[in-house]
Amino acid sequence: MDQSSQLQSGIGRWFLAWIGFEDTDIDYLRWLFVLLSPSVAVFLLPAIILILLYISSILIVITKHHRRIFRKAIHDDPWDGCRGLACAFWDGTSKFWHGYEVVGMENIPDKGGALLIFYHGALPIDVYYMVAKIYLYKERLVRSVADRFVFKTPGFGPVLQAFKVIPGTIQSCTEILEGGNLLAIAPGGVYEALLGDHYYELLWKNRIGFAKVAVNAKVPVIPVFTVNVRETFRSVQFFKNIWKWLYNRTRLPLVPIYGGFPVKLKTIVGKPIEHDPTSEPEELAEKVARAIKKIRDENQKIPGSIWRALLERL
Template structure:
């Protein structure tokens, strides 16, 4: 800074420039540095803005106006997916277990909403790499942040309506959403699911006649954490739905996404039952069982769990509670854990 101020002083002949920079500019630079270091949300927005700007230039160079349907966006999607995938692999040792459970056709992917959904982004990037398009439902406030529209359209992020969601599924794509939304991201404690009475995702799956795929990512709440969970902030969120508590973190904890067995489409099940309650399917009668071992389908079990129960089962099986950042960090180097 002294060298820089000396150049400016010689250029504009302002003898008190260095003193001014020391007393005013230096603290501001320090403040900006602290914001960048301790506010991952701002860093993420800056990264998305930069990508959106580059994609906007790319669209202008190729004279494309409809960024969400044009095939010219396949290469940018693959590039972004590759960058995100490499970052997840290096920084969080990201793994996906249960890819065989994903159907070849469309499906609704339901996940627990952590503070930043970083782990879900890694899964979407992996699907992009495998030529599987996954659209994601986000809050309308996020979609309307100035400067991010192009980035969101290219990646498939939008506050889709119910009809748009059904149309996406009928085209053969995946649709990802977190029923807990901002409430779960802000105020969930120790992986508790906070869905309330939301059953919209189940109605979409029933109307599109597609399965629901429950997923859960181990240690997803240990990457970032937030502060400020009080009655006042909860009240403000319920009134405005715009509140996002301050966060800290970015820890290189171990992340494993577990994909559960799909919950098949059943026209006899209501949206409320599919979202919240347990229902049971009768065992297959022997006389209707397929002949020959090669044609037999492995049984899923007598009890067919609903979405919320399925995610809770994945959580209880693979997540140690209460969560611990140190334990999640140590799992990056635990050979016995890797073997299991």
């Protein structure tokens, strides 16, 4: 260490001792000085301000278009009010950031049970948007099935409780549908989310549990696919075999995800596949897979491109 560095270190330690923090690591202090330096603040602070401005804009939009939701939150059932506020926020975000739209909303029944089957993006942001749309414009709550690790994530409890998200067994899902409710399932689950790519292949691994649920509950199945869902968030494709091995060993979402790109998102809701008493679960699962692939092939350009999806947004 040269004399200049020794002098800086000595002054730093003297200052820390003088203010009562003599045990603080000098390297940590240097890191803190760099973090708070003008060169960092020039980029960090404007970014924070920009995010706050975007949030303010979204809040203004949802207040303007969903005033009844705020009245409901104050005067009616608190749970309905909380759900309404959350859905209004997600609806405003979807319009603002993704120009989000739904084609085929009329295929969602106004009453009675129905099973919605989604293709699972790296992050199921389209499911959040769709649940919000249906709640706001059809006044129906879509219950969802989520992986068990979600219920162990700190801070998620209130949201899961408000929107009645469940881990999902064949029995519990059947009971929900028999009660005349809407239920959303992505058969590919975390496996499809993390190991899928911009070719949009279905990675269902012969899972037919959702089909058994639909057959038991005697409800229609509605295929759903969102265009460009893989272009807004993507999972890292480097070392894919390692990520696959880790998932198979741990069942945890350890694959890194990146994105948040403001690409155009459009959810296509297919025609309901009505209950057929003669249909076996395997046959129904194959029929649903074909329906989702058909929607994908007719609407999604493959391989997906982030730049092309951004241009579609503009």
